[in-house]
Amino acid sequence: MTYTISPLPHVKSNESVKRVMWGTVAALLPITIAAIYLFGLPALTIILVTVITAVVTEIVIYKAASQPITISDGNAVLIGLLLALIMPPEVPIWVPIIGAAFAIAVPKYIFGGTGTFVFHPALVGFAFLLAAWPTLMGSGSTPNLGSFSNLLIETGAGRLVEASPVLVLLGGAFVLYKKYVDRRVALSATILLLLLMPIVGMGSQLPYVLTGGYFLGLIFLAADPITSPVTKKGRLVYGTVLVLLILIQLHFDAYFTGMCFAVLLMNVFSPFIDRTTIPKPIGGK
Amino acid sequence: MKIVTIKTPDQVIIPLQQHDGAVCDSLVSVGDIVSVGQLIGDGEFRIHSSVSGEVTAVSELPHPTGKDVLSVVIKTHNGEKSEIEPVELSAGKIRRIIRESGIVEPNGHPTLRTKEDIDTIIVNGTNTWDLSSHEALMLDHPSEIVYGLKALMETVGAKKAFIIIELGSEALHVMRTETIPDSNIKVIATPGYYPPGTENTLAKKFAKKKVPRGSIPEDRGVLVSSIAAMKAIYDALCDGEPMIKKVVTVAGAVGSPRNVLVDIGVPISHVIKECGGCSGTPVKIIVNGAISGAAQYSDEVPVIKTTTGILVQTESGIEREAPAPCINCAWCVDECPIGLMPHLLYGYADSAQFDKCAELYIGDCVECGMCAYVCPSKLPIVQIIRYGKHGVAEMEASE
Numbered sequence: 001m002t003y004t005i006s007p008l009p010h011v012k013s014n015e016s017v018k019r020v021m022w023g024t025v026a027a028l029l030p031i032t033i034a035a036i037y038l039f040g041l042p043a044l045t046i047i048l049v050t051v052i053t054a055v056v057t058e059i060v061i062y063k064a065a066s067q068p069i070t071i072s073d074g075n076a077v078l079i080g081l082l083l084a085l086i087m088p089p090e091v092p093i094w095v096p097i098i099g100a101a102f103a104i105a106v107p108k109y110i111f112g113g114t115g116t117f118v119f120h121p122a123l124v125g126f127a128f129l130l131a132a133w134p135t136l137m138g139s140g141s142t143p144n145l146g147s148f149s150n151l152l153i154e155t156g157a158g159r160l161v162e163a164s165p166v167l168v169l170l171g172g173a174f175v176l177y178k179k180y181v182d183r184r185v186a187l188s189a190t191i192l193l194l195l196l197m198p199i200v201g202m203g204s205q206l207p208y209v210l211t212g213g214y215f216l217g218l219i220f221l222a223a224d225p226i227t228s229p230v231t232k233k234g235r236l237v238y239g240t241v242l243v244l245l246i247l248i249q250l251h252f253d254a255y256f257t258g259m260c261f262a263v264l265l266m267n268v269f270s271p272f273i274d275r276t277t278i279p280k281p282i283g284g285k
Numbered sequence: 286m287k288i289v290t291i292k293t294p295d296q297v298i299i300p301l302q303q304h305d306g307a308v309c310d311s312l313v314s315v316g317d318i319v320s321v322g323q324l325i326g327d328g329e330f331r332i333h334s335s336v337s338g339e340v341t342a343v344s345e346l347p348h349p350t351g352k353d354v355l356s357v358v359i360k361t362h363n364g365e366k367s368e369i370e371p372v373e374l375s376a377g378k379i380r381r382i383i384r385e386s387g388i389v390e391p392n393g394h395p396t397l398r399t400k401e402d403i404d405t406i407i408v409n410g411t412n413t414w415d416l417s418s419h420e421a422l423m424l425d426h427p428s429e430i431v432y433g434l435k436a437l438m439e440t441v442g443a444k445k446a447f448i449i450i451e452l453g454s455e456a457l458h459v460m461r462t463e464t465i466p467d468s469n470i471k472v473i474a475t476p477g478y479y480p481p482g483t484e485n486t487l488a489k490k491f492a493k494k495k496v497p498r499g500s501i502p503e504d505r506g507v508l509v510s511s512i513a514a515m516k517a518i519y520d521a522l523c524d525g526e527p528m529i530k531k532v533v534t535v536a537g538a539v540g541s542p543r544n545v546l547v548d549i550g551v552p553i554s555h556v557i558k559e560c561g562g563c564s565g566t567p568v569k570i571i572v573n574g575a576i577s578g579a580a581q582y583s584d585e586v587p588v589i590k591t592t593t594g595i596l597v598q599t600e601s602g603i604e605r606e607a608p609a610p611c612i613n614c615a616w617c618v619d620e621c622p623i624g625l626m627p628h629l630l631y632g633y634a635d636s637a638q639f640d641k642c643a644e645l646y647i648g649d650c651v652e653c654g655m656c657a658y659v660c661p662s663k664l665p666i667v668q669i670i671r672y673g674k675h676g677v678a679e680m681e682a683s684e
Binding site for chain 2: 003004005006007008009010011012013015016017019020073113114115116179182225226227228229230231232235278279280281282283284
């Protein structure tokens with residue numbers, strides 16, 4: 001009788017990269033449906049086109065580079081969906097196509113693909129579009145601030161994701177429960193932001209934070225596992241500094257884009273935060 | 286579920302190394318007749334015969350750690366055993382009896398290894414899904430365990446003790462009821478599992494004593510023990526029985542998975558047979574748990590003092606998924622009981638940057654396997670960390 005020998009562990013948890021990515025995509029489905037409900041055909045077109053462009057771009061690039069196609073891990077679909085959700089519904093359809101292709105080609109592929117990219121590709125795609133066609137990327141309307149009844153269906157939504165703050169939170173609660181996004185980043189940032197808003201005298205800005213855009217930014221974009229720090233302390237530092245940056249941007253009234261650039265800026269510091277917060281093992285020194 | 290006693294087989298193999306330390310000297314030779322509880326191995330540690338019979342061989346035989354170790358093979362007399370007579374007990378003797386009974390913790394250390402003053406005793410009673418021997422012992426023998434704990438507390442002068450049990454375990458209620466009269470024994474529920482090797486973590490978490498790296502908890506007045514050792518102390522004090530039996534969880538693809546009481550030295554093939562045999566073709570046999578255990582070359586290795594479980598896997602239970610790139614999810618960092626950075630150690634060891642591994646305290650890893658268990662990318666983290674440790678040792682030797 002011969003037996004198989006292998007190093008430990010001899011069982012592994014059910015979670016996999018695929019489940020993390022597709023689970024996050026699933027968590028975004030409620031808000032996706034709400035956006036289609038609120039904005040109709042334009043939203044559906046933007047979402048489909050962006051996701052398909054992201055997937056096709058990835059297949060083409062990895063084929064051209066003779067590398068194994070990694071579509072099945074769900075990362076390209078997730079990037080496409082996140083990018084689609086932060087588009088305004090009036091945007092011409094070629095804009096998200098360029099954005100999705102750019103997001104996959106430059107910030108994802110050039111930086112090494114799933115797992116190694118430094119900047120969140122969806123946000124880089126967004127920043128690129130904003131710099132290239134600022135007039136097309138501005139949202140046509142801003143959420144009806146001050147009215148909390150709009151938390152369920154936000155009729156003043158200017159971007160797809162703002163259709164329903166509650167549904168973004170619902171998906172967010174799922175990914176936080178499953179640890180598909182980083183709890184420490186998402187929770188420290190959200191709680192600190194809500195606490196600091198009234199204290200620093202920007203109470204009037206508070207409703208800005210209670211929009212789908214902010215919840216998506218803090219839970220799905222800032223706390224994305226690949227671009228956020230890894231050390232326990234580092235993740236709290238990351239969330240805290242992120243909130244300070246967001247508050248500065250809010251002070252100058254940069255509503256949604258402010259948060260996006262705050263997250264991108266924090267992505268830059270993520271490796272540095274990691275390197276300076278390496279913990280001592282139990283027992284110290 | 287009650288603990289079932291396994292019938293003694295015709296032959297037992299008792300290795301003369303059942304702890305972290307040197308192999309004991311054999312006190313018997315081929316042809317000697319031994320009886321239950323007789324001392325057969327001595328040195329820095331004591332090993333007793335678990336059966337009565339005739340010594341048929343003293344030679345190097347397979348051991349659960351994967352090495353060949355000098356072992357005493359005893360042919361039992363008709364599979365029968367004579368009873369041990371309890372020894373006369375006096376208070377001053379307790380420490381000596383505990384030492385002489387050869388009680389070993391699941392991590393391989395003797396229960397009493399220093400003469401330091403002890404302030405707090407922590408009893409680790411946590412289980413994983415495939416290792417429930419601690420829970421079974423607590424359900425079946427709560428009063429014996431508390432007796433053993435009190436005796437140990439008295440001996441070392443400890444003022445308080447904590448029994449650590451994982452949340453949701455049935456044993457929690459049983460042990461809480463059992464310790465109501467003792468205000469200095471506290472039962473604590475914890476969400477996690479503490480594998481052997483995490484004694485310093487337990488001392489810090491529950492006794493609030495920071496044990497410096499490279500030291501043992503006893504240096505800070507904390508003694509970390511286990512439920513199995515408490516029962517062994519009871520057996521030694523009340524029945525005069527040295528550590529010659531072990532409660533082992535048999536799990537996986539066997540006829541009737543359960544907790545069994547096994548004589549030390551019984552081959553695991555016999556234990557599996559007594560538990561209904563393998564269901565399906567066994568492909569992997571693992572001693573001491575699916576997460577932290579060791580896969581075995583042979584099913585003829587014996588149960589030893591540190592054995593806590595036997596797991597049988599068939600082809601369908603074996604993990605063969607190809608690894609994906611690390612996605613920095615930090616689950617390994619959250620899980621590591623020592624507070625290391627497993628994904629960084631993996632990355633540096635994999636690219637042979639051993640100096641970086643040493644900087645990140647690779648030597649502190651206790652190889653519990655929790656990081657590789659939770660890894661969504663299915664990276665063989667422990668395997669690569671072992672390679673890294675080897676590389677660091679070679680690097681340091683060449684300096």
